Amino acid sequence: MTQEKNLLIIDDDPDFVEGIKSILDSAGYKVDVTYNPKSGLQALQDKTYDLLLLDIMMGRGAEGIMIARKLRKDVRLREMPVLIITGIREQMAFLFPGEPVHPRFVAVDELVEKPVEPKMLLEKVSTLISMAEARKTKAG
């Protein structure tokens, strides 16, 4: 890895977070964690992240979707790749009738289901980050 990448996890389940954070830690990522949407959004304002790992079902409902929508509207944050990690793939169809199981919340995103195997997690994370960098280089 040429330089340390900063990741942010927003997920309200500390036990689950511990499980993915340690995988990402040992792969050399610098990982910050917030356990609710509000402090998650604050963290995104305070610091620039290379990738966001976002849970969907938090608090009183699908608050992760609200975050994703806010990101899409934000000029700066729109460019940040988002990896959605959710336990509710089954119910996605209800939340987004008529859309494929992989709904496009934000321009760039991927969706994986909880629990996620270390190999797959690391693959998705590095692919999303390098795709975002390639886009940036092209644009710049």
Added chain:
Amino acid sequence: MDNQPKIIIIDDEDVVLDSCTLILEGGDYSVMTASNGTTGLSLVEEIQPDLVFIDLKMPGIQGIEVLERITQLNPTIVSIVITGYATVTSAVEAMKKGAYDFLPKPFTPDEFRLITKRGLERRKLMLETIALRKEKEMLRENFAAIVSHELKSPLGAIQQNLYAMSAELTGILAESQMAKFERMKSRIDDLLKLINSWLRVYSVDISKIKDNLSPVLVSAVISKAIESVEPHATRKDISIVKTIENDQMSLAGDEVSVVEALVNIIGNAVKYSYPKSRVLVSAKEIDELIEISISDNGVGIQGEDLPYVFTDFFRGKKDRSCEDSHGIGLTISKRIIEAHNGTISVASVPSKGTTFIIRIPCRDRKDNQPHNEIQNANDLITIV
């Protein structure tokens, strides 16, 4: 006051209206009257009563029509017809049109009180049934949320930590210790799969698939399904052989669900096959129907079990070579296929193998009458 049962009496004879009102006086009812069908109907519409008495023979709109319109308006309103000429035919006719009971004239005050009481009890039961049904529906919907949140999340968190720990400890732990990790992971994985299949059964309204059918390439859905089952087959050294008559054939379907149905059935074929055997998947078009057949040379299904394979939570008797199953895959598959106006049938010879045949129309014929031949899949279960 609002809790008082509301009763409307529709009769063209004032004497009947007055005496009925008088009889019910002192009871805890709110009684209103109308002297013809037209005013009666508008009163019913406005008041939404619990019980209506309708005289069958009236000038203007006939009682029977009033009855029909009330049933249309609100089937939970209990109607009782009053008939001056107590013929069995008119009474039967009225009952057919939705009347709860009939009261022949002349009647005594006691008879009228009794039938009123019974009519109101009926109404109460109907409302209770509706409320219970709604509650059941809500439970069904909430079940998904409860299961998902309270069971799935903790299991997911445990599994995630196991993943992390076993990754960290690779190379540090002895092989036998790693094997214990694998056991834990695989058991939790089973539990998560079980919960997912529950969620599928209870939370997804499979019948809604019907509203969204579009042409789907048969070769594509079969390939996707085989791809998903392949790793399991490879582990058992089973080869899945695919024969598709025409690569361009399509069926009217929802791709994701058709793949799911096929994964369940092909997965079962692999599960119940003997190692080193073959599973055949073939597809052809016959009379506007796509016929997909999945056959294995596996343990087969006992004749007595055959009619139950599509039932919720049914699974074959545990025998030596059976792997674990939740007995839900075939039910889901059947429901998916039926939502596609299709059928699934099964034929099996114990110790020789099983063949499942799925038939799904090539084109969406939602606007047409479904063909009789495919209306009831149960009729198609054949036992060899």
